[in-house]
Amino acid sequence: MITGNNKDWWKHTTIYEVYIRSFKDSNGDGVGDLKGIQSKLDHFEDLGIETVWITPFYKSPMNDLGYDVMNYTDIDPLYGTMEDFDELLNDMNERGLKLIVDFVINHSSDQHPWFKKSIDRIEPYTDFYVWANPKGFDESGNPLPPNDWLSIFGGCAWKWNSKRKQFYLHQFAEKQPDFNLRNSALKAELKRILKFWLDKGAVGARLDATKHFIEDLELRDEPLLKKSLNKTIITWYDIDHRYTLDLWESYEFIHELRDFVDRNCSSTNDEKILITEAYTDFKHTIMYYGKQGYNIAHFPFNFGFFDWTSFPSPRMMDTTIKRWLKHMPKNGVANWQIENHDNFRVGNRFSIEFMDIMTMTILTLPGIACIYYGQEIGMMDHNVRPDQIRDPNNNAHIPPTTRDLERLPMQWDDSLNAGRNSHGMRISNLAILALPELTLG
Numbered sequence: 223m224i225t226g227n228n229k230d231w232w233k234h235t236t237i238y239e240v241y242i243r244s245f246k247d248s249n250g251d252g253v254g255d256l257k258g259i260q261s262k263l264d265h266f267e268d269l270g271i272e273t274v275w276i277t278p279f280y281k282s283p284m285n286d287l288g289y290d291v292m293n294y295t296d297i298d299p300l301y302g303t304m305e306d307f308d309e310l311l312n313d314m315n316e317r318g319l320k321l322i323v324d325f326v327i328n329h330s331s332d333q334h335p336w337f338k339k340s341i342d343r344i345e346p347y348t349d350f351y352v353w354a355n356p357k358g359f360d361e362s363g364n365p366l367p368p369n370d371w372l373s374i375f376g377g378c379a380w381k382w383n384s385k386r387k388q389f390y391l392h393q394f395a396e397k398q399p400d401f402n403l404r405n406s407a408l409k410a411e412l413k414r415i416l417k418f419w420l421d422k423g424a425v426g427a428r429l430d431a432t433k434h435f436i437e438d439l440e441l442r443d444e445p446l447l448k449k450s451l452n453k454t455i456i457t458w459y460d461i462d463h464r465y466t467l468d469l470w471e472s473y474e475f476i477h478e479l480r481d482f483v484d485r486n487c488s489s490t491n492d493e494k495i496l497i498t499e500a501y502t503d504f505k506h507t508i509m510y511y512g513k514q515g516y517n518i519a520h521f522p523f524n525f526g527f528f529d530w531t532s533f534p535s536p537r538m539m540d541t542t543i544k545r546w547l548k549h550m551p552k553n554g555v556a557n558w559q560i561e562n563h564d565n566f567r568v569g570n571r572f573s574i575e576f577m578d579i580m581t582m583t584i585l586t587l588p589g590i591a592c593i594y595y596g597q598e599i600g601m602m603d604h605n606v607r608p609d610q611i612r613d614p615n616n617n618a619h620i621p622p623t624t625r626d627l628e629r630l631p632m633q634w635d636d637s638l639n640a641g642r643n644s645h646g647m648r649i650s651n652l653a654i655l656a657l658p659e660l661t662l663g
Contacts (some may be wrong), residue, residue: 229493231272232426232520233555234583237322237592238271242279243287243303243561244631245595254631260310263317268524269598274314275428277563279307285397288333289430294415299358311423320492323419325427327412328434329398336411337399341386346407350389352400354380354441365389370443371466372458379466393434393466397596403435403475413482420487426495429479429519430508433500435472438465468506476510477518484517495520501528501564504545511551520555521590527560527580533572534580543587556589561597569602596632 246258256279278288280619281296288298297304314321320498330337339347356365367380367389373396380389381396391400416427442465448451449495452461480496487494498510498519507525512518526542546556560580561567568577577600595601 231492232495232590235590236271237273237275237590238266239562239592239594240274240276241595242277246632246634253300256306256310259403260313261314263319265321267317273320273322273425276324278324283331283559285331285611286395289294289326290395291326292331292400294332295418315423318423321423322426322428323424324430325416326430327401328431329392329394329400332397332399341383343386349402349405350408352402352437353386353388355388368441372461376457391437408476413479416479416483417487420483420494425492426496426497428499429476430499432472432476433467433502433506435475436441436469438469440569468502473509473518477512477516480517480519498522501525508549511554513551519559523592524557524559528565539583556587557592558584558587558589559592560584561594563594567602569600572599574602599633601630601633
């Protein structure tokens with residue numbers, strides 16, 4: 223039971239998202255890092271920020287820029303060392319700043335030792351991932367996928383492994399095999415990892431891609447949406463994902479994590495929190511709160527402002543705000559955001575006139591405001607050439623798109639390279655700049 227004075231700290235905090243690769247480079251390699259974040263803690267204090275969420279810094283082959291983890295308890299050398307992390311956290315604690323980590327557990331990297339052992343059927347790792355037999359073979363003897371499921375990044379969601387003689391599921395990139403979150407041994411390992419970071423001093427975790435956590439056991443085919451019945455090119459967005467998204471078992475697993483955190487990780491000083499990230503419909507989003515006697519997340523990220531498809535109006539603003547406040551649980555805490563690392567910035571979605579007013583609005587609403595790095599100075603997206611794209615999520619859309627545009631390096635000043643140490647940021651940083659004033663020199 224949490225009884226300390228800081229039990230409710232999160233209910234009135236402001237969260238600042240740091241996309242680590244793009245925030246601040248401390249060593250001149252063109253990529254942001256932990257020491258870079260530490261060097262800018264004054265910036266958070268000047269803004270009145272209390273809580274900083276850092277995107278994945280775990281060891282990774284970077285096929286999805288850190289969202290493909292190969293070691294959950296180690297720091298990728300690109301970002302620093304565990305000593306750097308500890309120093310950052312100690313400095314934050316001295317300033318009264320709190321840290322939230324990104325917990326990517328729908329999938330891992332295919333370079334994770336667990337996946338390699340799962341291929342070899344070494345216990346207890348054999349069923350740590352979603353494996354399935356082929357539904358048959360074609361005329362040439364090639365194995366056929368178990369069903370028609372598609373990857374959100376494009377193409378089939380199944381990849382054949384010739385060594386294990388089975389398909390593995392990847393709802394994202396081929397190099398991101400999906401965990402089997404029904405497996406009790408795997409869940410125990412994930413809880414251990416979560417406790418590792420919370421015990422170190424993180425105050426919470428953002429659970430990535432929660433709507434994808436658990437899939438249909440029977441592996442049934444998914445039908446087309448009615449609007450897509452006559453299309454010749456089918457993508458993930460044309461499918462009714464009734465068997466791969468928003469299954470109740472995913473909510474049950476998060477409830478299990480919440481119970482574990484409440485019982486084992488929360489101290490008398492700071493309550494540890496879980497935040498869910500799911501781009502799903504409103505009903506399924508609100509369900510992440512849970513209900514009285516059955517807690518799930520402390521709160522789900524509110525993506526209501528990202529649903530707007532036309533220029534904002536007072537009526538749209540009023541409807542979006544009131545809907546959340548009306549339907550969240552009685553004792554729930556609202557949250558608001560207008561930008562993040564998966565969506566174009568406000569100035570590009572609408573126009574620059576809306577940037578300040580929308581930021582001011584979410585900062586005055588009841589609950590938690592979530593700010594994306596650069597939002598405080600009105601940063602905007604800029605184009606990248608096709609050969610400069612680093613984001614793997616660019617082939618599932620017609621026409622193709624990329625998230626690199628909203629992940630530009632933080633514009634610390636108006637000097638050459640925007641206050642970054644490296645002239646090689648166009649090559650090294652995932653968000654290759656297309657600004658003429660930011661030349662290599």
